[in-house]
Amino acid sequence: MYVYTIGASITTKSTLISSIISGILSLLIFATLRFYAQWFNDSQLNILFGGYLFSWLFILSLTCLSNAEMLIFGPDFQAKLVPEILLCLSLTAAAAGVVHRVCATTSIIFSLVGLYFINRISSKYYNNAVIAVDAPLRKSGKKFK
Template sequence: MAASSSISMILASVFSILIFSTMQLYRTWFAASQLNTILGGYLGSWLFIFSLTALNNLESIALGDGFQAKFFPEVLFSLIGAVFACSMVHRVCATTCFIFSIIGLYFVNKISQRVHNMPAATEVFSKKKRK
């Protein structure tokens, strides 16, 4: 069941805040080992996805349902915010966040195209002339 734009914006905002605060509270744990640092980057990519979702839903509420997120400023703003949050934890965490976010953006775009780009109903015209 799909949520409305306002409910989705609230949920994505809450998850973004929870992920950011978790990363800041456990920053020493994320920086303790290489695997934890990579896990922090993965968690940062979820911060990117949720912040992009919240921002896009806010614009959808304010500007209408047909509004779509573009690379600049929505995607770039969310990506810079997530990488900055990860860079406060560890430098490698920021790098892995960038890589995982690009991969996540690819799959979100692929899912969005599958769901929202319905093939248009086209009429097939016959080349024969009617007499």
């Protein structure tokens, strides 16, 4: 007899699939950029394009890491600035620095712009309005002298 659970199972499966796909795509982008490193060094426009592609490596690796953490720590876990974002950004900058120094700089700039827009879109989509509760005022009593 089979028992189907719909609630958490679908969320876990979609998070797992998203983590696997983003991990595979980030490895594919990294391998492509390393394989064609000489082409990216040919002109300034190619270097800028390499920085743009490395920013996609950052976004995909952050997605893979964040989804893996959601699988481990639960669906309410969110990626924070210090451990996850800085780790993915530093690894991406190091990988881009192997191709070209300007590639690393432009990848950081493109990554931060992409992170800003992703944060903006996700705050619209997942906006949980928190209602502020006023604390009761302390009634004035005797004043201490």
